[in-house]
Each structure stands twice: as C-alpha cells, then as structure tokens.
Amino acid sequence: MSVDRMKRISSIFGHVSDARISKLLHELDHQNLVETITLLPEDLKRHRLKVKTDKDHQVAISIPRNIALEDGSVLCLETDRAIIICASKQKWLVITASTPALAIQLGYHAGNLHWKVRFQGAELHVVVVSCYKDYTDRLHDLFKPGDLLWRKMEE
Amino acid sequence: MGAARVGIGGPVGSGKTALIEQMLPAFKSIDISIAVITNDLVTAEDADRIRRSGLIDPERVVAVEAGACPHTVIREDPTLNITAADELEIKFPDLDLILIESGGDNLASTFSLDLVDWWMFVIDVAGGDDIPRKRGPGCLQSDLLVINKQDLAPYVGVDLDRMLLESKESRSGKPVIVTNCRAQMGINKIVDLIVEEVLLL
Numbered sequence: 001m002s003v004d005r006m007k008r009i010s011s012i013f014g015h016v017s018d019a020r021i022s023k024l025l026h027e028l029d030h031q032n033l034v035e036t037i038t039l040l041p042e043d044l045k046r047h048r049l050k051v052k053t054d055k056d057h058q059v060a061i062s063i064p065r066n067i068a069l070e071d072g073s074v075l076c077l078e079t080d081r082a083i084i085i086c087a088s089k090q091k092w093l094v095i096t097a098s099t100p101a102l103a104i105q106l107g108y109h110a111g112n113l114h115w116k117v118r119f120q121g122a123e124l125h126v127v128v129v130s131c132y133k134d135y136t137d138r139l140h141d142l143f144k145p146g147d148l149l150w151r152k153m154e155e
Numbered sequence: 156m157g158a159a160r161v162g163i164g165g166p167v168g169s170g171k172t173a174l175i176e177q178m179l180p181a182f183k184s185i186d187i188s189i190a191v192i193t194n195d196l197v198t199a200e201d202a203d204r205i206r207r208s209g210l211i212d213p214e215r216v217v218a219v220e221a222g223a224c225p226h227t228v229i230r231e232d233p234t235l236n237i238t239a240a241d242e243l244e245i246k247f248p249d250l251d252l253i254l255i256e257s258g259g260d261n262l263a264s265t266f267s268l269d270l271v272d273w274w275m276f277v278i279d280v281a282g283g284d285d286i287p288r289k290r291g292p293g294c295l296q297s298d299l300l301v302i303n304k305q306d307l308a309p310y311v312g313v314d315l316d317r318m319l320l321e322s323k324e325s326r327s328g329k330p331v332i333v334t335n336c337r338a339q340m341g342i343n344k345i346v347d348l349i350v351e352e353v354l355l356l
Contacts, residue, residue, distance in 0.1 A: 008355075010156060042268070043268075045268035045269065046268055046272060046273075047272055048159055048272040048273065048353055048355065049272075049352075050351070050352055050355060060355040062156050062355055063156070064156060064157070065157060113263070114226075114230070114263055114265075114292070129292075129296055130295050130296060130327070131327075134290055134295065137290070
C-alpha cells in the first residue's frame with residue numbers, strides 16, 4: 001500500500017466505553033465499517049507504530065507521549081469508518097515453590113532475570129513477553145524437578 | 156508530537172557507536188534532523204567520540220552517566236534519559252529523531268517503551284555465533300537485531316549463515332540485519348527501516 005493511502009493517527013478520539021461513541025460504533029458496526037487493530041499488551045506502551053487493521057488497512061500511529069493507547073481506544077470515528085484498539089490477553093506464568101526456601105530462591109532468580117512479576121498469595125505471576133518456553137527453560141536450568149510447579153494463564 | 160526516539164543497545168564493543176557514526180550522514184542526506192544521547196557508566200567517552208567525529212553539531216550530543224549498571228537507566232528507571240531527550244527537543248525544536256545509545260551491557264538488556272519508540276540490539280560475530288542460541292531478551296525482544304562485523308566471521312570461526320538463521324528463528328519474524336559498519340555495509344537497510352517504521356515517512 002502506498003504511503004498516501006495509509007491512515008495517519010495523531011491523537012486518540014475517545015474510548016468505546018463512552019456512551020455517545022458506543023452508540024455511533026454500534027451503528028457503524030451494523031454496516032461492517034468498524035476496523036480493529038489488535039496489539040500485544042506490551043505494545044500498548046508505544047507512541048509510534050505502523051500496524052494493520054483486521055481489514056488489512058495500514059495505519060501509522062504517532063501520538064503524544066503524554067497519552068497512551070489502551071484496550072478500547074477509538075483512533076478515528078468518521079461517517080464511514082471507525083478504528084479501535086483491542087489488546088490481546090496478557091500471558092502469565094504462574095509459579096509456586098514447594099518450600100519457603102525455594103520461594104526465596106525463586107524470587108532472587110526472578111529479580112536477577114529482570115522478570116516483571118506480581119504476587120498473589122503463595123504464587124508468583126510472571127509477565128510473559130515472548131513465549132512461555134523462554135521462561136520455563138530458565139526454570140529448568142535453575143531448579144530441580146519437583147522444586148516448583150507452574151502453569152500458563154491468560155487474562 | 157516530538158521527535159521519534161530510537162534505542163540502540165548491545166554488548167560492549169559490538170559496534171553501537173560505529174553504527175551511529177555511519178547512520179548520521181545517511182540521515183543527514185535525507186534531511187532528517189537528528190540528536191544523539193549516549194550512556195556510559197561514569198564517563199562521556201562515547202559522546203566525546205561522536206562530538207569529535209564532525210558528523211553532527213556537538214551541541215546535539217548529550218552524555219548520560221548512568222553511574223550504575225547501564226540497563227537501569229534505559230529500562231528500570233529511564234528518567235535521566237527521558238529528561239535528556241525532553242531537553243534536546245526543547246533546545247532543537249526541529250528534531251525528527253533522537254538516537255539513544257545504551258552503555259554496553261549484557262544480553263539481558265532491553266529498553267523501556269516509556270523511553271523509546273523502537274529499539275535495536277547490536278551484537279557482533281566476534282562475540283560468538285552462539286549468542287542467538289542463548290535467547291537473551293535483547294536478541295528476542297528488540298524490534299531489530301543487528302549482527303555487526305560481518306567481515307570478521309572467517310577469522311573467528313563463525314558460521315554467519317547459521318548465526319543468521321538461528322537469529323531469525325528465535326525472533327518470530329522480527330527483522331535481522333547483517334552489517335559491517337566499518338565498510339558501511341547494511342547501514343542503509345537500517346536507516347530505511349527506521350524511516351518506514353518509526354518516522355512513518
């Protein structure tokens with residue numbers, strides 16, 4: 001597609017949760033005029049990116065640094081077209097250590113590996129940026145079988 | 156909207172500064188107004204080198220001294236670099252692009268997207284052809300992986316084709332470009348990619 005035909009976005013129009021916008025989107029959707037851009041959770045932090053909508057139209061986004069894309073952001077709302085952002089689910093690796101001592105070791109290694117984590121009860125939830133294997137391979141390197149239990153989760 | 160911000164990370168000696176020195180005239184030739192931020196541990200070594208190069212107005216080169224592990228100021232707390240970039244944009248309102256070079260770091264180094272719009276990771280063949288197999292976050296997560304010093308491959312026993320293949324296999328379709336900065340090989344491909352993907356021209 002030529003650069004001239006590329007849709008350029010320099011601000012965020014609004015959000016799908018806005019009642020007035022929602023009503024207009026609903027009407028456009030009936031005419032199949034709503035396009036979606038699906039982004040990975042980590043890409044929501046970007047302010048400049050070139051992406052394609054689900055209708056294969058290219059969009060160049062360049063927004064000020066003081067605003068942020070989010071799930072449901074409406075990039076344009078016109079009489080014959082709307083473009084909205086949809087964030088894909090965040091992948092998590094949920095890990096439980098079998099003893100308090102191993103939990104301390106797990107925390108140490110997670111920090112050393114610069115993993116982004118949150119704590120939930122006895123579980124360590126690790127943000128998976130690329131693929132699960134990149135994380136489980138590290139755990140296989142650092143722990144013995146049976147030391148940890150882990151499972152995949154998306155939310 | 157402000158200038159686009161591009162990060163350049165990678166191990167010590169992989170050729171990050173040499174790459175910047177090659178890109179500066181290439182961007183100048185297409186009228187892209189540019190500035191550079193370098194990160195060093197406790198010196199301004201890389202900034203001084205670029206200032207002395209004659210390739211850019213020395214006022215447009217800013218040194219950030221991390222004073223700690225280099226990745227901390229490009230990922231964990233990039234405030235120093237964000238401030239430096241903001242100040243450059245105020246001082247030079249015509250800026251299109253700010254290149255932010257990390258201090259040399261290990262394979263786990265990555266850039267915060269609070270700081271940059273897009274970032275590349277520079278490795279070199281002399282560092283060993285097993286680097287892509289180590290699956291460090293720098294190689295996996297960067298928007299572009301650059302394999303520099305292509306010309307040295309036969310002298311250090313590196314199978315460059317295999318290194319390139321393994322790099323591509325590990326990156327889920329994200330680009331890999333082979334360069335020889337000293338001979339300007341591959342530089343235009345990187346410049347073109349930045350123009351298209353970040354400057355959105």
